[in-house]
Amino acid sequence: xxxxxxxxxLLLLLSLILALLPLTANRSFTAKPGKxxxxxxxxxxxxxxxxxxxxIVREDNTFQLIxxxxxxxxxxxxxxxxxxxxxxxxxxxxxxxxxxxxxxxxIFYTTEDTDSDYALVYARxxxxxxxxxxxxxxxxxxxxxxxxxxxGERITARENALFETRRRAGEMFTELNSLPDSLKTKxxxxxxxxxxKLDGGCE
Amino acid sequence: xxxxxxxFAFPEWLNMLxxxxxxxxxxxxxxxxxxxxxxxxxxxxxxxxxxxxKVFFTAAIVALxxxxxxxYLGLLNLNQVYVNExxxxxxxxxxxxxxxGFIMGGFCPGTGLCAMSIGKIDAMVFVAGGFAxxxxxxxxxxxxxxxxxxxxxxxxxxxxxxxxxxxxxxxxMVTAAVTMFWIAELAEKKFARPEITNDL
Numbered sequence: 001x002x003x004x005x006x007x008x009x010l011l012l013l014l015s016l017i018l019a020l021l022p023l024t025a026n027r028s029f030t031a032k033p034g035k036x037x038x039x040x041x042x043x044x045x046x047x048x049x050x051x052x053x054x055x056i057v058r059e060d061n062t063f064q065l066i067x068x069x070x071x072x073x074x075x076x077x078x079x080x081x082x083x084x085x086x087x088x089x090x091x092x093x094x095x096x097x098x099x100x101x102x103x104x105x106x107i108f109y110t111t112e113d114t115d116s117d118y119a120l121v122y123a124r125x126x127x128x129x130x131x132x133x134x135x136x137x138x139x140x141x142x143x144x145x146x147x148x149x150x151x152g153e154r155i156t157a158r159e160n161a162l163f164e165t166r167r168r169a170g171e172m173f174t175e176l177n178s179l180p181d182s183l184k185t186k187x188x189x190x191x192x193x194x195x196x197k198l199d200g201g202c203e
Numbered sequence: 204x205x206x207x208x209x210x211f212a213f214p215e216w217l218n219m220l221x222x223x224x225x226x227x228x229x230x231x232x233x234x235x236x237x238x239x240x241x242x243x244x245x246x247x248x249x250x251x252x253x254x255x256x257k258v259f260f261t262a263a264i265v266a267l268x269x270x271x272x273x274x275y276l277g278l279l280n281l282n283q284v285y286v287n288e289x290x291x292x293x294x295x296x297x298x299x300x301x302x303x304g305f306i307m308g309g310f311c312p313g314t315g316l317c318a319m320s321i322g323k324i325d326a327m328v329f330v331a332g333g334f335a336x337x338x339x340x341x342x343x344x345x346x347x348x349x350x351x352x353x354x355x356x357x358x359x360x361x362x363x364x365x366x367x368x369x370x371x372x373x374x375x376m377v378t379a380a381v382t383m384f385w386i387a388e389l390a391e392k393k394f395a396r397p398e399i400t401n402d403l
Contacts, residue, residue, distance in 0.1 A: 007261075008381045014268050015377040018370040021275055094280055 031125040040121055046135040047107050049144045050162065053169035056080055063105040065134075066090070066098065068115045075181060079109070079141060080172045087115040091122055099128040109134040109141075146170050230317050239318035241309025241325060248306050250394040253387030260380045267373055291354035308332065 055063050065082040067074050074084040099106055108116040116133045123131035148166045246252025273279035308329040318326035362372035
């Protein structure tokens, strides 16, 4: 009889510890389609490439970029600061590892839109409301940021700022992707960009 | 079979061997605990023997606590643990039929097989009845399909539908179980009958 009481007390104690632990890992996909669909179709879940470029240039640390393409594609070309989690791996593993920090916004991108949209539905469906997608993916990034050209006569201050951001983000992109693989890894690890160096040597 | 097989990609024969070993262990434990006697199960319904409740509930809460801790430590991915799908109507009707079968037969499927293997005739009839039921269910499934699939809720978890954290739900569950064990032991004293299992 004594051992039964001891065992019951042990189970109660262990479950009390569990109740006090932050157990968030085992979420289920509970969102209802009727609620989830309008949410992911809202405009504010999509971030433009210009917004991402600005975040990168500003070295904003309240966001993380997740590249959902394959490792080979990522090695060939990637946006500075992005972390590579191939889509099949992303949906297989516990998303808490990557999306757990509620103070950091996560922006997904792929070549175009499909997988990043799937990832967004998956993440938001699990209740990670801090997830976003970069509209148009890396294709749009190249078309807008890398191949930007101003064709007008007078440039406004706002346009000037935009083009300056694109130019600096573009330079960082080119610099990162022209590195050999071994250096690229180190570059990604350091994740620090010297604005001074990118601006040129006038100071 | 077992999480190990997906980690190490067990060949099929090793999978089957693991199943055999686990099954043998389970059967041995059931037989050792005296569950191959239909009196044990019937005792649950009449209140003189709550061993079945205590054993199975203890197993469930130990597994519950263990899996939560393993999940917390990152050793078990709880998102990949299969969650039974919830068909409301089918669960109620199936529960009533199964409960009636339990009390009439005096076995649950596992203990029935256990008792059959030690040569109990009533268990053989019980298992044959189980197979007949499975056969009837399969053959008549097209007719009862609507009923079987009615009020489908998907793979829901109780804690999530109640809006509780898994840890708090575990605590409530364990508290409920321990309270139930205590009440069951009081009932055992009240409805006590002489132990005759060993004399049979």
